[in-house]
Every structure is written in structure tokens, then in C-alpha cells.
Amino acid sequence: MPDAPQTTYRPGQAHFFADLDQTPLLGAVDAPDETSAPTSLWKDAWLQMRSRPLFWVSAVLIVLVIMVAVFPQLFSRTDPSFCDLSRSVGDPRAGHWFGFDFQGCDVYARVIYGARASVSVGVLTTIGVTILGVLIGSAAGYYGKWFDIVLSRVTDIFFAVPLLLAAILVMSVFSTHRTVVLVAIVLAVFGWPQIARITRGAVLSVKNNEFVTAAQSLGISKPGILMRHIIPNAMAPVIATATVSLGVFIVAEATLSFLGVGLPASVVSWGGDISRAQSVIRTAPQLLLYPGGALGLTVLSFIMMGDVVRDALDPKARTR
Amino acid sequence: MTTNTTENTVSTAAPLLEVKDLEVAFKTQQGEVKAVRGVDLTVYPGQSVAIVGESGSGKSTTAHAVINLLPGTGKITGGSIKFDGRELVGAGAKDIIDLRGKEIGLVPQDPMSNLNPVWRIGFQIKEALTANGVDTKQRRQKLTDALVEIETTPSGDDLYLGHEGKKALITALGNAGVDEAAVAAADKALQVGSTTRAQAAGILESAGLKDAEAVAAEHVTGASATDRVAGLLAEAGLGDAERRARQYPHEFSGGMRQRALIAMGLAARPKLLIADEPTSALDVTVQKKILDHLEGLTSELGTAVLFITHDLGLAAERAEHLVVMYKGKVVESGPSRQILKAPQHPYTQRLVAAAPSLTSRRIQSAHAAGIETDELLASHADSGAQKRGDNVVEVKNLTKVFRIRGSRPGTGTDFTAVDDISFGLPRGTTLALVGESGSGKSTAANMVLGLLQPTAGVVEFDGQDITKLRGRKAFQFRRRIQPVFQNPYGSLDPMFSIYRTVEEPLRIHRVGDAKAREKRVRELLDMVALPASMMRRFPNELSGGQRQRIAIARALALNPEVIVLDEAVSALDVLVQAQVLTLLNDLQAELGLSYLFITHDLAVVRQIADKVCVMQNGKIVEQGPTDQIFDTPSQDYTRELLAAIPGASLEIGPEVPAV
Numbered sequence: 001m002p003d004a005p006q007t008t009y010r011p012g013q014a015h016f017f018a019d020l021d022q023t024p025l026l027g028a029v030d031a032p033d034e035t036s037a038p039t040s041l042w043k044d045a046w047l048q049m050r051s052r053p054l055f056w057v058s059a060v061l062i063v064l065v066i067m068v069a070v071f072p073q074l075f076s077r078t079d080p081s082f083c084d085l086s087r088s089v090g091d092p093r094a095g096h097w098f099g100f101d102f103q104g105c106d107v108y109a110r111v112i113y114g115a116r117a118s119v120s121v122g123v124l125t126t127i128g129v130t131i132l133g134v135l136i137g138s139a140a141g142y143y144g145k146w147f148d149i150v151l152s153r154v155t156d157i158f159f160a161v162p163l164l165l166a167a168i169l170v171m172s173v174f175s176t177h178r179t180v181v182l183v184a185i186v187l188a189v190f191g192w193p194q195i196a197r198i199t200r201g202a203v204l205s206v207k208n209n210e211f212v213t214a215a216q217s218l219g220i221s222k223p224g225i226l227m228r229h230i231i232p233n234a235m236a237p238v239i240a241t242a243t244v245s246l247g248v249f250i251v252a253e254a255t256l257s258f259l260g261v262g263l264p265a266s267v268v269s270w271g272g273d274i275s276r277a278q279s280v281i282r283t284a285p286q287l288l289l290y291p292g293g294a295l296g297l298t299v300l301s302f303i304m305m306g307d308v309v310r311d312a313l314d315p316k317a318r319t320r
Numbered sequence: 321m322t323t324n325t326t327e328n329t330v331s332t333a334a335p336l337l338e339v340k341d342l343e344v345a346f347k348t349q350q351g352e353v354k355a356v357r358g359v360d361l362t363v364y365p366g367q368s369v370a371i372v373g374e375s376g377s378g379k380s381t382t383a384h385a386v387i388n389l390l391p392g393t394g395k396i397t398g399g400s401i402k403f404d405g406r407e408l409v410g411a412g413a414k415d416i417i418d419l420r421g422k423e424i425g426l427v428p429q430d431p432m433s434n435l436n437p438v439w440r441i442g443f444q445i446k447e448a449l450t451a452n453g454v455d456t457k458q459r460r461q462k463l464t465d466a467l468v469e470i471e472t473t474p475s476g477d478d479l480y481l482g483h484e485g486k487k488a489l490i491t492a493l494g495n496a497g498v499d500e501a502a503v504a505a506a507d508k509a510l511q512v513g514s515t516t517r518a519q520a521a522g523i524l525e526s527a528g529l530k531d532a533e534a535v536a537a538e539h540v541t542g543a544s545a546t547d548r549v550a551g552l553l554a555e556a557g558l559g560d561a562e563r564r565a566r567q568y569p570h571e572f573s574g575g576m577r578q579r580a581l582i583a584m585g586l587a588a589r590p591k592l593l594i595a596d597e598p599t600s601a602l603d604v605t606v607q608k609k610i611l612d613h614l615e616g617l618t619s620e621l622g623t624a625v626l627f628i629t630h631d632l633g634l635a636a637e638r639a640e641h642l643v644v645m646y647k648g649k650v651v652e653s654g655p656s657r658q659i660l661k662a663p664q665h666p667y668t669q670r671l672v673a674a675a676p677s678l679t680s681r682r683i684q685s686a687h688a689a690g691i692e693t694d695e696l697l698a699s700h701a702d703s704g705a706q707k708r709g710d711n712v713v714e715v716k717n718l719t720k721v722f723r724i725r726g727s728r729p730g731t732g733t734d735f736t737a738v739d740d741i742s743f744g745l746p747r748g749t750t751l752a753l754v755g756e757s758g759s760g761k762s763t764a765a766n767m768v769l770g771l772l773q774p775t776a777g778v779v780e781f782d783g784q785d786i787t788k789l790r791g792r793k794a795f796q797f798r799r800r801i802q803p804v805f806q807n808p809y810g811s812l813d814p815m816f817s818i819y820r821t822v823e824e825p826l827r828i829h830r831v832g833d834a835k836a837r838e839k840r841v842r843e844l845l846d847m848v849a850l851p852a853s854m855m856r857r858f859p860n861e862l863s864g865g866q867r868q869r870i871a872i873a874r875a876l877a878l879n880p881e882v883i884v885l886d887e888a889v890s891a892l893d894v895l896v897q898a899q900v901l902t903l904l905n906d907l908q909a910e911l912g913l914s915y916l917f918i919t920h921d922l923a924v925v926r927q928i929a930d931k932v933c934v935m936q937n938g939k940i941v942e943q944g945p946t947d948q949i950f951d952t953p954s955q956d957y958t959r960e961l962l963a964a965i966p967g968a969s970l971e972i973g974p975e976v977p978a979v
Binding site for chain 1: 333335338360362364641646647649650651652653654655658659664665666667668670769770771794795798799801802803805806807810811812813814815816824825828829850851854860862863865866871874895896899
């Protein structure tokens with residue numbers, strides 16, 4: 001409703017004010033919105049993830065792989081180490097869906113039982129790498145100065161050493177006692193630099209926030225601030241990277257076993273089976289296909305999960 | 321060619337920009353959200369119009385819709401936008417791209433991120449010229465060739481002086497026997513790449529040259545792109561423009577970058593310039609200089625300006641017509657003066673009452689009229705009762721020197737951030753530390769907080785030197801002084817719920833048991849006027865003002881005596897700012913708090929502070945009671961800061977419009 005013109009207005013520029021009914025002042029200044037449900041970073045991430053098919057596909061696969069790794073007997077009643085040479089490279093038949101390998105062992109049973117070694121190496125190595133990487137990376141990023149210089153250079157040195165080459169060298173020193181734990185430790189010792197670098201970067205960007213200064217002025221000690229405020233805020237990229245690298249470590253274990261420096265032949269593992277299938281690759285390629293396929297599917301599902309997690313935890317993707 | 325519109329030609333001119341019933345919607349996960357709902361807006365040639373509103377009011381969205389630069393999923397869903405008689409809604413992408421830069425220029429908000437750091441300034445401006453197909457040497461040549469035939473045409477508006485042309489003109493002046501002073505003056509006035517033929521003729525004539533027009537026509541034959549770039553930068557107020565054009569953005573300060581962006585926005589001589597919060601990222605004194613310059617330049621070129629701002633004072637000072645937006649709608653529009661004097665819509669009334677620049681002006685006119693101003697102030701009112709005369713914080717000869725690393729080891733230089741400052745904070749009052757960025761005010765605050773060791777000098781808290789406190793005593797001292805910081809988005813840990821955030825100080829200092837702490841958190845939230853139900857929420861769900869209130873609650877948790885407010889309200893919208901200031905004042909009256917208020921905004925200082933220290937380059941240049949500093953400033957720098965408060969030219973009475 002235009003005002004009665006007092007001065008000369010140009011057309012369309014008269015003093016106008018909106019009807020209050022149409023433009024009510026919505027409550028008090030800056031009133032808090034109490035209607036929406038409380039959310040947090042993790043809840044938001046979950047809401048975002050669950051709307052993505054990729055998440056469900058990889059989640060189902062990962063749950064399946066972990067079930068197989070923990071309870072292989074639920075999936076196969078055949079003993080994977082019961083081998084009968086008379087069945088060498090035998091065709092699939094009822095109860096032995098994938099046929100038999102060169103030694104006459106049941107391929108299906110070996111694929112099922114092999115999951116445990118692969119998944120345990122993957123999970124243990126990832127845990128080790130994350131602990132080492134977060135400790136070293138956050139210390140370097142938070143304390144800075146010479147501490148950072150020394151730790152960053154050490155990280156660079158380890159980064160320069162190829163993971164597999166170093167693992168092959170170290171593993172070949174151990175001819176006995178090659179266990180899942182040993183393989184995981186060796187991989188973790190050479191695999192942490194990536195996580196350390198990511199953690200350092202994340203810590204550097206978090207530590208300049210004003211809530212860190214606020215915590216300082218509360219009198220919280222430096223390690224206290226690091227543990228309470230900085231590391232939790234720096235974890236998102238670390239978790240995303242760790243999920244992806246889990247797949248990489250499973251591949252590394254398989255490679256080591258394939259090369260004969262990983263787990264011993266007495267331990268059923270995908271890598272070992274792939275290695276043994278090599279000699280009959282022309283006559284019986286399916287022997288390579290089954291453990292290789294299982295390995296590929298497992299790694300793929302972890303990498304897909306890593307992608308989804310990274311997207312969901314990406315601060316730039318978070319709105320509101 | 322648009323020329324200056326004067327008052328009497330007004331009613332006949334057709335609108336340059338006519339926005340009718342504009343609707344803009346964004347697609348989100350929750351469905352379509354309408355950001356702009358039925359906005360009407362008219363801009364006449366050469367006129368300046370301002371859209372005023374808080375963040376989220378749709379003011380930027382409206383402006384961006386005009387040049388079809390809506391971010392993300394934004395879409396115009398209705399209404400019409402007419403520019404110079406052409407309909408833009410539904411126009412092809414190519415037509416709108418043609419329009420951008422050439423007819424509608426844009427000066428963006430953040431000068432820091434709007435220049436490409438890998439290209440020289442000159443290159444980027446040249447890009448703006450070539451992208452709009454103007455003023456490349458070839459085109460100029462073609463135009464001059466055409467002009468030779470119609471040389472009698474007096475219009476030289478489209479031709480700029482090249483640097484060879486300038487040399488020739490100066491020589492011509494010398495040959496004609498003009499005296500040296502006049503030649504020097506002409507040399508200064510003739511700006512390569514900016515002076516047009518007609519202007520050159522005028523300059524030559526005033527220098528005393530007889531056949532000025534003919535000489536100008538002979539030598540002002542168009543400028544090369546490089547010359548134009550230099551001319552544009554000089555127009556935007558950058559001295560030594562040719563050298564500046566060869567520099568990179570990182571060599572420029574924020575103000576210089578904004579000038580470069582203005583040069584770019586005006587490069588193709590658009591008819592309309594959209595200035596989206598053009599100065600809100602800059603220091604106050606720079607802000608004023610740039611706005612003054614922009615105003616002069618656009619009125620000279622006859623460019624219409626559409627300002628987008630949250631500051632009503634600034635808008636009223638710079639624009640003749642105001643459009644006030646709230647929640648995507650225009651709630652009031654009209655001539656600036658009328659809106660300031662008699663705001664009709666309650667939202668506008670709130671804005672007029674709250675804008676610090678206007679309040680500051682009101683206090684000034686009240687003082688001039690000899691009226692008591694207590695009701696205009698957020699503070700002062702009852703702080704007198706708490707004054708016990710003693711200083712709770714006493715800073716003596718405080719100095720902080722930072723070592724700046726050089727390019728090689730051992731080549732570092734010392735930088736004195738805080739240079740021998742002394743001040744006292746009387747108990748129960750507010751002391752404002754005012755200065756521009758880099759003046760050392762935040763460094764001083766951090767030393768008072770005990771977060772930074774001073775190089776020299778002492779900080780006494782209640783008579784105790786805090787720089788010497790260690791261990792247990794240093795920890796105990798933390799309870800007595802607490803900070804609130806500027807950035808509402810960075811001062812709360814995003815992983816902590818509001819409850820944990822406010823409870824943390826109590827937990828760290830082992831105050832009470834879990835139950836007592838929860839009671840205290842409820843009490844604190846109540847103090848900052850937030851419902852207890854906020855406890856379970858996380859900072860990302862809160863607005864900037866709410867986060868700042870949480871930060872105040874956290875600071876209050878341990879019952880401190882002093883709160884250091886480091887630009888605590890600078891990032892907030894005016895209404896929210898006024899609300900937080902009132903809250904701070906109430907808390908001061910209730911709890912007897914002392915505030916050390918750090919800010920660059922003198923308008924806010926006037927409302928809250930009892931005493932003011934003005935800092936420049938690490939030194940305190942002037943200090944005294946607020947009224948004294950504002951009414952009789954003794955330093956030029958203080959005067960400059962005061963003049964930079966927007967709205968100085970407005971006539972505002974002391975009375976607050978009824979709300």
C-alpha cells in the first residue's frame with residue numbers, strides 16, 4: 001500500500017511498506033529453532049550415508065565378509081585342509097560347488113576359510129596404522145617447531161620406502177613364526193606415513209580455531225586440548241582414508257603370501273591359494289578366479305565404503 | 321550514452337532496471353525453498369539504490385538473479401526483470417553473458433577470494449575488457465578510421481588517451497609556449513587510458529591552448545588495452561597505476577584489491593554497477609575512502625549503483641532510494657531520508673533503532689542538543705553503581721615483539737606488534753580497545769588473557785603480575801578472566817554438544833558434582849536467554865548470534881571478574897548485534913563484570929564503552945572517557961576513525977523512532 005505522495009517520486013519508487021499481515025515479524029530476534037531434532041556430525045553423516053545405495057551394497061558385502069571370517073563353519077562344512085590328490089583339479093559337483101584345486105582340496109571351503117586370514121590382516125594393520133599415524137601426525141601438527149620438523153622428515157623417509165618392498169625384505173628375514181599378527185605388524189610399521197600426513201594436516205587446520213584458544217584460556221593442558229578438542233575434530237579424513245587403506249592392506253597380505261613370504265602354506269589364505277593356482281593357470285584358470293574374485297570383492301566393498309564415509313564426513317558437504 | 325541524471329530530468333527517464341514480483345527458489349533436500357518472494361525494485365539511470373537486510377533476507381539473491389548468477393540450485397521461478405527495456409527472465413544464456421560486465425558490472429563482496437592469485441592484476445582487468453569486446457587496440461583503430469571521415473562530430477566520449485597521445489599532447493603544449501606550471505597541471509590531469517577526447521580538449525583549453533579541440537582530436541585516438549588498464553586502476557584510486565597493473569593480487573592489501581575489483585566492474589563502462597557488500601571485509605577507514613571514491617566515480621560516469629548491505633546507516637548515506645528486505649520479501653521501500661525519519665514497517669523500525677552507526681549519530685546529535693543520552697546507550701546506565709575506582713586490570717608498558725622469519729636463516733626481522741602500551745580497566749566498567757586490523761589490539765588482548773608472554777612490561781590483575789604466574793596459580797587465575805572471540809563459527813567445538821561446551825569449564829576446574837554442574841549449565845543458558853532444551857544440540861544447528869551467546873555462557877561459567885570480548889559482535893547482523901550488546905550490558909549490571917572490548921567498529925564502542933583506547937601500529941595514540949574521545953578527539957587518527965562511521969552526513973535527531 002503506497003503512501004500518499006508528499007514529495008515527487010519517480011514511478012515505482014514511492015514510499016511503500018508491506019502489509020504486516022503478509023510480512024509478520026517471525027518471533028523475537030534470533031530466536032532458537034526448537035522444532036528440529038538435534039543432530040551431530042555423526043548423525044548427519046549417518047543420515048547422508050543411508051540415502052546412498054552404494055553404502056548399502058558395500059555394507060551388506062562387508063557384513064557378509066566379516067561373518068565369513070568369524071564363523072566360516074556356518075558357510076562350509078568341508079575341512080579346507082582335507083585334500084585328496086585323486087580329486088586334483090576336479091570339476092564342481094554337489095557339495096563342492098567350486099570344484100577342487102591341484103592338491104585336491106575343496107576350493108569353496110578354502111575361499112571361505114581364507115577370508116579370516118585376509119580380513120584379520122586388513123583390520124589389524126588398519127588399526128595399527130591408524131594408531132601410529134594419528135599419534136605421530138597429531139604430535140607433529142600440534143606441537144610444531146622442531147618436533148614437527150623431525151617427525152615430518154621421519155614420515156617422509158618411511159613414505160619413500162615402498163610398502164611392499166620393505167615388507168618383502170622384512171618378512172623374508174622371518175622364515176618361521178609367520179603369523180597373521182606378524183604380517184599385520186610389518187605392514188603397519190611401513191604403512192603409517194599416509195595417515196600421519198593426513199592427521200598432521202587436519203590438526204594444523206583445527207588448531208587455529210578459536211575454540212582451541214578458548215580451551216587454553218580455561219587452563220586445559222596442551223595434551224588435554226589435543227585429546228579433547230583437536231583429535232576428535234581431525235578424525236573425519238583419517239577415518240575415510242583408513243577405510244580405503246583396509247582394502248589395500250588385504251591386497252598387500254595376498255601379495256606377500258603369493259610371493260611366498262607372507263603366511264605359511266599351513267594357513268589357509270587367499271594370497272596363498274592365488275599363488276598356488278599360478279602353476280595351473282592354463283589348464284584350470286577357475287582356481288585363480290575364485291580366491292581372486294573373493295579378494296577383489298572384499299577390497300572393493302571396503303573401498304566403496306571408504307568413499308561413502310569420506311563424502312559423508314566431508315565438512316564442505318555439510319550444510320546448515 | 322548515459323549522462324548524469326539531475327533532479328529535474330527525473331520523471332521523464334525510463335527505469336534502467338525494473339524488477340517486478342521476482343521469485344527465486346532453491347532446491348534442497350527438504351524440497352523447494354523460496355529465497356525471494358515477490359520482490360519489486362526500480363533503479364533509474366545514474367541513481368543509487370540500496371537493498372538492506374540481514375543475512376538470509378534474500379538481498380544478495382535478488383541482485384544475483386538480475387545477472388543470472390544464482391548459486392547452486394537457485395532458479396528464478398516467477399516475475400520479471402527488465403533491464404533497459406529488455407526482459408531478462410527467460411532470456412538466453414548468451415544474451416545475459418553479453419550483458420554482464422558490458423552493461424551490468426559487479427563488485428563482489430570478498431576482495432580476498434575474487435582475484436585469481438596466479439595472474440597479474442593488469443591481466444585480469446584486461447580480461448574484463450576483452451571479454452566485453454571493448455578497447456582492444458584493433459577495435460580502437462577501426463573506430464578511429466571511421467571517425468576520420470566524420471571528424472566534425474564533436475563526440476569523443478568513446479575515445480581514450482593513449483600514452484603516445486599523451487606525450488604528443490604535452491609536446492604540443494610546450495610548443496605552444498604554455499608556461500611550465502600549466503603544463504605540469506595538464507600532465508597530472510591527463511590520465512592515460514581514462515581521459516576521453518572531450519575531457520582532454522577541456523584540459524588543454526584550461527591550460528591555455530587555443531585550438532584545443534583540434535589538437536585533442538588529432539592525438540586522442542584511442543588507448544591500447546594496457547593503457548586502459550592503467551587508466552581504470554587510476555580511476556579506482558590506485559596511485560602509480562602502471563606499476564600496480566604488473567603486480568600480483570598477493571602484493572595488494574584488501575583495500576587495494578577491492579579497488580582493482582571496482583576497476584574491473586567499471587571496465588566496460590556499464591550502466592549499472594551491483595556492489596555486493598563492497599566494503600564489509602575492509603577496515604573502517606579504508607571502507608569510507610573506497611565508498612567515497614566509488615560514489616564520485618559512478619556519479620562522474622553516470623553509472624547507476626545497486627548497493628547490497630546490512631548496514632542501514634551506510635545504505636542511507638550512499639543511496640537515495642532504499643529497499644528493505646526481510647525473509648525474502650520487501651517490507652519497506654522509499655526515499656532514504658523518509659525511511660530513516662519515519663520507518664513504517666516494524667522491521668524497518670527495529671533496524672533504524674538498532675543500527676550502531678545510526679545510534680552513534682543519534683548520541684552525537686543528542687550531545688549537540690545537550691540532552692542526556694543514557695537511554696540511547698547499551699551500557700553506562702547503571703555501571704556507575706559498581707565503580708569502585710580501582711583498576712581490576714592494569715597494563716604497564718606492555719610490549720610484544722615477534723620475530724619474522726626472513727628468506728634465509730639469520731635474516732629475520734623484528735616486528736613490534738604491541739609497542740609500550742599502558743592502560744587500566746576500572747572494575748565494573750567497559751574499556752574499548754579500538755584500532756584497525758594490524759594495530760596490535762588482539763595481541764594486547766591475548767597478553768591480558770595470559771595466553772601470550774609479553775616481551776616487556778607487566779599485566780597486573782588485581783595487583784598481581786600475571787606474566788609471572790606458574791602452575792597451580794596460573795590455573796586458578798584462568799577462572800577470573802575469560803574470553804569471547806569473534807568468529808561464531810570457530811569459537812565452539814563442533815564435536816561438543818552445547819551442554820558439554822558450557823559444562824567444560826566447570827569440569828576442568830572441578831566445580832561441583834554432575835548434578836550441580838547441570839543445574840549451573842541451565843542457569844547459564846537462562847542468563848544468555850536460551851532455552852535449556854538447547855543443551856542437547858550441537859553448534860552447527862545454531863545461528864551466529866546464538867553461538868555467540870553460548871560462547872558468553874561458557875565464559876561466564878566460572879564467575880569471572882573480567883571478560884575479554886575480542887570483536888565479539890563484529891560478525892553479527894545489526895539486530896543480533898544489538899541484542900548481544902544489550903545482553904552484555906545486562907550481565908555487567910547484574911554480575912558486576914568488567915569488559916575489555918576489542919573492536920574496529922567505533923559505532924559500537926559508543927554504545928557500550930565507558931573508556932576508549934585508540935590503537936595504531938601497536939601504540940595507543942589516544943585514550944580517555946568515551947564521550948571525550950567522541951566529542952573532542954585530539955588525534956587526527958581518531959578523527960579519521962570517527963569520520964569513517966557510516967551516516968556522518970545524515971541528519972538524525974536524538975530520538976529513537978517508536979518501535
